Amino acid sequence: MVFQSYNFKRAFFNSNNENFMEKKHIIKNILDEGDKKAVFVHEMFDNIASDYDRMNEIISLGGNIKLKKRIIKTVPIKKGMKILDLCTGTGDLAILISERLNKEVCITGVDFSQKMLEIARNKAKNYENIDFIQADVLELPFEENSFEACFIGYGLRNLKDLRKGLLEIKRLLKPGGYFVNLDLGKAGGLSGQLIKLYMNKIVPLFGKYIHGDSLPYQYLPCSNEKFPSQTELVKLLKELGFNNIMNTDFMFGSIASQRAQK
Numbered sequence: 001m002v003f004q005s006y007n008f009k010r011a012f013f014n015s016n017n018e019n020f021m022e023k024k025h026i027i028k029n030i031l032d033e034g035d036k037k038a039v040f041v042h043e044m045f046d047n048i049a050s051d052y053d054r055m056n057e058i059i060s061l062g063g064n065i066k067l068k069k070r071i072i073k074t075v076p077i078k079k080g081m082k083i084l085d086l087c088t089g090t091g092d093l094a095i096l097i098s099e100r101l102n103k104e105v106c107i108t109g110v111d112f113s114q115k116m117l118e119i120a121r122n123k124a125k126n127y128e129n130i131d132f133i134q135a136d137v138l139e140l141p142f143e144e145n146s147f148e149a150c151f152i153g154y155g156l157r158n159l160k161d162l163r164k165g166l167l168e169i170k171r172l173l174k175p176g177g178y179f180v181n182l183d184l185g186k187a188g189g190l191s192g193q194l195i196k197l198y199m200n201k202i203v204p205l206f207g208k209y210i211h212g213d214s215l216p217y218q219y220l221p222c223s224n225e226k227f228p229s230q231t232e233l234v235k236l237l238k239e240l241g242f243n244n245i246m247n248t249d250f251m252f253g254s255i256a257s258q259r260a261q262k
């Protein structure tokens with residue numbers, strides 16, 4: 001895996017003359033450029049890793065773990081299953097799945113950010129059933145039909161090629177295997193407007209004053225704008241040959257989860 005550095009860190013992360021609108025414009029352009037997006041995302045998560053869990057709890061107003069527990073319950077996980085947690089980050093989903101089955105499942109967490117994985121490995125040091133590997137989700141080193149279930153939490157939105165990512169997931173699942181995605185969704189109506197305001201104005205301020213930089217938290221609403229809605233995702237999953245697709249909205253649709261089977 002070769003990560004060519006565009007040195008976004010120097011360009012943005014340490015910028016003293018912070019300019020919200022300018023950064024937003026730059027982020028939106030980067031999101032349209034596949035390879036640059038991947039490098040940007042990789043460097044961004046390496047950069048925010050130490051604050052990631054704390055910021056997640058603040059932004060989600062304490063609902064992050066509860067939501068993850070809910071989506072895990074949508075899959076009939078049984079002892080001995082082989083389960084993937086893609087874009088595992090600091091490993092919460094992997095750990096929660098493991099706890100649900102009393103550590104009697106075999107979980108592989110995958111992420112390309114070394115810094116996020118360091119935290120995940122530390123949090124899961126007493127879980128011998130969880131293995132973390134550094135890899136790109138678009139080029140996974142596993143044989144086809146290898147896993148009974150695959151989870152991805154707030155990860156799909158970050159991939160430079162969504163279609164390729166979903167096809168890779170399908171390739172790795174056993175026939176009948178479960179795929180669960182959890183990510184930001186698109187909320188409508190007044191609640192949608194309020195949530196948009198929260199994501200665009202308040203969340204970057206949390207980023208600035210708590211993490212010390214608003215950029216990663218401006219990336220959040222920008223990447224969501226470019227990401228398909230839950231309805232479009234369901235359509236895409238169908239088009240790619242997944243079955244029994246079901247969408248569940250949370251928080252007025254500002255967060256959504258799709259569950260499907262191969």
Ligand SMILES: C[S@@+](CC[C@H](N)C(=O)[O-])C[C@H]1O[C@@H](n2cnc3c(N)ncnc32)[C@H](O)[C@@H]1O
Binds near residue numbers: 045088089113154158
């Ligand atoms: C928003 S975090 C989600 C972490 C965790 N799943 C959670 O729910 O909190 C997204 C993670 O995806 C990882 N990521 C993004 N694109 C990736 C890719 N192409 N391959 C591997 N990991 C990727 C990032 O490094 C980051 O850790």
